[in-house]
Amino acid sequence: MMKEMKLSESVLVLSCVLCVSADVFHENLYISGCSDTEGEALYSLDGDELWYADFIHKRGVEPQPTFIDHISYKEGTYEAAVADQQICKANLNQLRRICRDVPLELDPPDKVMIYTRDHLDHGANNTLICYVTGFYPAPVKIYWTRNVENVTHGASTSVPHLNKDGFFSQTSRLQFVPHRGDIYGCTVEHPALDQPLTRFWDVQVKPLAPGRGPVVFWGLCLTAALLAVMTGTFFLILQLIGLNKCC
Template identity: 50%
Template sequence: MKMKLLLFLCSVLWTSADGSAPVQHEDLAISGCSDSDGEDMLALDAEEMWFADFKKGEGVFVLPPFVDPMTFPGGYELAVADQQVCRSNLKVLRSTMEGIPLKKVPPSSLVIYSRDDVELGEKNILICHVSGFFPAPVKVSWTKNGQKVTDGTSINVPFPSKDSIFTQISRLDFIPQLGDIYSCSVEHPALTEPQTRIWDVELDNPQPSVGPAVFCGVGLTIGLLGVAVGTFFLIKGNECS
């Protein structure tokens, strides 16, 4: 995996809805590059809002449908200029760090889950959440029923934390069908082999089972039968006396 330099700026915004108690929000901007790749993104409160797609040559807003449309005039052109500065700094950093071993921390957490509640046959998104690693980035790959999947996959830029480790999220568009098995595998320089997590549609979206209901029904019937038998002998006993 090629070395990547990540430069980021972080500022804190203070806003208040009614002019009384201020609410703290964190506005994050990240610009990163390597010899063959680059990334530029904006986030608010650890949620990605916008990124530069250098392959398509445009800026892309990553916001849920209910959010009002936003614009960022000149954002993509600024991101392209940032890449030139980043690659220049990368050359300087490489010459400065030559011969110094790079600290490597493997991912401490790898979780896979669906964005929305699972409904068979309905479009959804699988999320592979990787955190606690250094340096960035990680390489994420997906499989469906043992076959590698690339269509409908995406990955965001790494999020730095205050303790100098990173978090990165990969997504897979999918339509859940009962019995399908998905996997998310992560590669990192600190790992001797990929870390993998499995997500099973059948296990994560179990179908309603009649087992517990039948069990409770039988138990209730036996309980009522026992009460009836006990009452019968109690009455007989009283008659005999």
Template identity: 50%
Template sequence: MKMKELLLFLSCVLCVSAYGLHGDVHINGCSDFDAEDMYGLDGEEVAYADFNNHMEVYILPPFAEPMIYPGAYKQAVTELKVCRHNLKALSAVMKDYPSNNHAPSAVMIYTRDEVEFGEENTLICHVTGFYPAPVNVSWTKNGQKVTEGSSTNVPYPNKNGPFTQISRLQFTAQLGDIYSCTVQHLALTEPLTKIYSPIGDPGLRTAGVALLHRLWAC
């Protein structure tokens, strides 16, 4: 198997109150042509490095208190250099390493915020339970492929071993539009596609979410 991508991660558990523990994770990954650096809390993405725009981006809903990682982007650039150095070395060593592949156990599509027709929002395609990383996620609107406004984070490991990966698409909800996210993975015999379409009366400014699951036995 040709080694195409290296994922390095650091995970620690922080005690933030007298009543419970929270898991704080920092993951950075790279390939020959791409890279990502992500911070997460309790299984949710909090921030990531945008290497195209040279900045740290914080993924927080409008009502959340700001959570800032000082110097995060500068650190991400430094770690990217280390990652690519290690990738070059490991690619030669692990080119014939046997694989143990698991297809995604669940794919979900939903919106980040409550939907209001004519208002900007974010569609989220949540893929979990796969190994090895990554998956490839693509989006369509009314049957046409879209790339503008889409982003996919670095895969991060679940507690039981497999990975989770999240892709996002910025969109404006309009009645009758149909969106899809399609997931490809080397353990799948064919791509997985999930559908989302806003429904309801625009006067009531409501929407529905098509949420489907597909499970595979390990």
């Protein structure tokens, strides 16, 4: 409870469980968050994002993987999220006045990971994911680079998710086409960090299967040796034929 009260100094995050089955437990979660300058709204199912509000481009986004049945949200979901932002900011102002004298606790992220959504296939569209967790308060700022060039404008960042331990996690996604030699960086900023934390991910050349290189090498050597033996045998036969004719 203390952590939730401290959060009001910077950002207010409200969440509720929308649907729980008695036979099979599924957590359909709606999260609405806001600060003085930013806002977040998110629907998730069992921890996977199904829909979030992109307040910069003024639209709803459904970042669902291709291997599941797509779930579409009804028209007006984005407009409802915009209305929730006004309520959230009003509540934030109220909580800021109530918790004015509560000191703010700062905990830096304890894990930053980068991985691809789909199996890596050079030249094919894919999604690079940067997962940040273990921080307090929310949110973190996440920046992307490709070969030192800033490509954050092409990324989307989720609403902070409150974990059961009282800390937050957040995810950023970058659409990209992998090319050999490219190096991507995910940089995280948080008030508890003395300097930004960066993790790198590089598009590597697919290696040969284990042991394949030596097998290919010795195979070529064996072929060359056989050709040499066959060539020597051929010339030996010609010499024998010539000797027979002479005799």
